[in-house]
Amino acid sequence: MHRPELSVLYADEALLVLDKPAGLLSVPGRGKDKQDCLSARALRAYPDALIVHRLDMATSGVMVFARGIQVQRRLNEAFASRAVSKRYIAVVDGLLTPPAADWGVIDLPIGVDWPNRPLRVIDPEHGKPSVTRWRVLSQNLAEQTTRVELEPITGRSHQLRVHLLALGHAIVGDALYASPRVLAMNERLLLHACTLAFAHPVSGQVLQFDSPLPF
DSSP states (O other): OOOOOOOEEEEOSSEEEEEEOTTOBSSOOSSGGGOOBHHHHHHHHOTTEEEOOOOOTTOEEEEEEEESHHHHHHHHHHHHTTOSEEEEEEEEESOOOOOSSSSEEEEOOEEEOGGGTTOEEEOTTTOBOOEEEEEEEEEETTTTEEEEEEEESSOOTTHHHHHHHHTTOOBTTOTTTSOHHHHTTOSSOOEEEEEEEEEOTTTOOEEEEEOOOOO
């Protein structure tokens, strides 16, 4: 079976930074049909590549891998301590009103929607603290959509999708949370991890990696 080449944004003895396409799993799933994933492709080219974080299958953009256990541990600590800056671009349904300040903040706890797993919901009682900064980049009056920049401060599963839905603006092409009308507006989820910035786990140099916007 032909598999596209890896899109390598950066590689050195400690790090591997890849541009994940939409529709590809980050790690293997259950079943033989879900073994092709970015981590498996990375391992074929870089046998010491270890997973550090994940993007949803439908989300595209920057992913960093550690090359070796020690680097993986340091990067895991950086993500856990929120020392990694993450930026996303999304296109949402409707004309989202810009926040009063340049950036708005969504501070709503997220929990598992147990009857409908793997979906998540806003759960004020049992949800985990979840914070997203957001700002409006542009509005498309003809299509009645809004392009937004997102900075997740926490890293909950489906956080950006659920937080934007809570504002009343589902992400275009979202098969999990959008209405059939909004899902049909695009063949893919319009959510892209455009920027990742952090200190190099060995040298300490601050690095920033950017992935071109595919939509």
